Amino acid sequence: MRRNTRTWPVFSVNTRRSRIDPSPPYQRGLVWSRSKKQLFIDSLIRDFDIPKLYLRRTDDANSQYEWEVVDGQQRLNAIWEFLGNEYPVSNDAAPVGNHRIGGKLFKDLNANVQEQLQGYELNIVELEESEDQEIEDMFIRLQSGMPLNAAENRNAISGPIRDFVRNVASTHQLITDSIAFPNRRFAHDEIVAQMLMIEINGGPAPVTSSRLRAMYENGSRFNERSASASKFKRVLNFLAQSFPEKSPELTKTNVLSLYTVASESLSKYAISNRAKSFGKWFVDFEKRRKEHQEKPEDQIEPEMYSYQLAILQASASEPSQRERRRVLIEDLLTYMPDLRLLDDQRLFTSEQRASIFRKSNGKCADPSSNPDCVGKCVWDNFHADHIVPYSSGGRTVVNNGQVLCPSCNLKKSDSH
Numbered sequence: 001m002r003r004n005t006r007t008w009p010v011f012s013v014n015t016r017r018s019r020i021d022p023s024p025p026y027q028r029g030l031v032w033s034r035s036k037k038q039l040f041i042d043s044l045i046r047d048f049d050i051p052k053l054y055l056r057r058t059d060d061a062n063s064q065y066e067w068e069v070v071d072g073q074q075r076l077n078a079i080w081e082f083l084g085n086e087y088p089v090s091n092d093a094a095p096v097g098n099h100r101i102g103g104k105l106f107k108d109l110n111a112n113v114q115e116q117l118q119g120y121e122l123n124i125v126e127l128e129e130s131e132d133q134e135i136e137d138m139f140i141r142l143q144s145g146m147p148l149n150a151a152e153n154r155n156a157i158s159g160p161i162r163d164f165v166r167n168v169a170s171t172h173q174l175i176t177d178s179i180a181f182p183n184r185r186f187a188h189d190e191i192v193a194q195m196l197m198i199e200i201n202g203g204p205a206p207v208t209s210s211r212l213r214a215m216y217e218n219g220s221r222f223n224e225r226s227a228s229a230s231k232f233k234r235v236l237n238f239l240a241q242s243f244p245e246k247s248p249e250l251t252k253t254n255v256l257s258l259y260t261v262a263s264e265s266l267s268k269y270a271i272s273n274r275a276k277s278f279g280k281w282f283v284d285f286e287k288r289r290k291e292h293q294e295k296p297e298d299q300i301e302p303e304m305y306s307y308q309l310a311i312l313q314a315s316a317s318e319p320s321q322r323e324r325r326r327v328l329i330e331d332l333l334t335y336m337p338d339l340r341l342l343d344d345q346r347l348f349t350s351e352q353r354a355s356i357f358r359k360s361n362g363k364c365a366d367p368s369s370n371p372d373c374v375g376k377c378v379w380d381n382f383h384a385d386h387i388v389p390y391s392s393g394g395r396t397v398v399n400n401g402q403v404l405c406p407s408c409n410l411k412k413s414d415s416h
């Protein structure tokens with residue numbers, strides 16, 4: 001790697017704007033607040049010394065860019081936006097000489113002040129003949145003065161998982177169009193990485209920063225064509241069909257839960273062509289959940305209550321994910337009581353059983369003909385019975401299920 005030190009006046013940074021790649025893959029998202037940008041511009045106007053900027057010369061003839069920003073992304077952006085009149089000097093800025101500058105856009109500044117700013121000479125270190133790895137190391141070192149958050153740090157780890165996550169986060173419709181939170185400081189990469197981890201794990205997993213970091217570091221053999229990567233994309237496509245437009249329901253916590261539910265449902269149930277209903281179901285669930293929060297204490301539904309508790313836990317924690325998953329799948333099956341199992345097995349799944357039990361509040365379906373019927377069953381002792389028997393072609397779906405108490409179940413099986 002060769003280093004050349006140059007000075008570029010601010011105006012030439014501006015004319016070279018289209019030739020500088022402000023966000024190469026290892027870079028962080030934009031994090032400077034307006035007041036920070038204003039302070040920086042004020043420093044330039046008043047000719048304060050500022051640290052060097054690092055640009056890497058790209059050797060790629062096919063690239064539209066001649067340089068990429070290794071360090072100085074926020075500063076360059078502050079310059080570009082200010083010269084583009086996107087924000088003013090801070091209101092309380094002191095005059096420069098006898099020119100008032102407070103609250104003014106670049107175009108409204110006195111011509112001398114404009115010139116002073118445009119002529120400020122920035123110290124640039126131009127890096128040539130550098131390897132990706134060298135640049136990423138350098139990026140991490142240069143940033144050590146201002147700690148990166150976990151997602152930004154992960155993003156500086158090169159490898160197939162980072163690239164895959166980046167690509168999905170910046171191109172998949174679910175992320176670009178449907179989710180309800182902005183991509184501040186790699187929030188989109190974070191949610192994609194968390195979903196991927198859940199898929200690789202085969203269900204709820206602690207998706208903490210340290211676990212995600214380990215996944216990035218140990219993922220050198222990750223393959224986009226692997227079974228888990230294909231399944232991952234299938235689930236994302238399903239969710240994108242479920243929520244074709246920006247949906248306020250798709251918060252960070254909800255996206256993670258929905259991923260878990262969709263992934264499991266696609267593996268177990270014949271739901272792949274019912275994405276639209278899946279989306280409607282969740283919107284309805286969120287509506288009921290919000291209404292439930294307004295309800296007086298004596299009308300609290302235990303399921304909603306336990307879901308609410310799970311939301312209050314960290315969404316990265318595994319127990320919270322498991323509980324949300326359980327409540328959501330049972331609710332989904334109640335909403336779509338005709339949802340078939342893919343393998344058409346005879347036994348109801350535990351979520352189907354729960355939904356069947358709740359449907360009748362645990363009451364035995366046929367107490368009249370049996371004097372020993374207990375009437376209302378308890379949760380851990382009831383039979384989920386096929387209304388139309390499985391042997392006669394009855395399906396293992398919630399709306400073909402009913403509760404029988406142990407005694408009635410015995411009587412029914414004797415009579416068959």
Ligand SMILES: [Zn+2]
Pocket residue numbers: 364365366367370372373374375404405406407408409
């Ligand atoms: Zn009974």
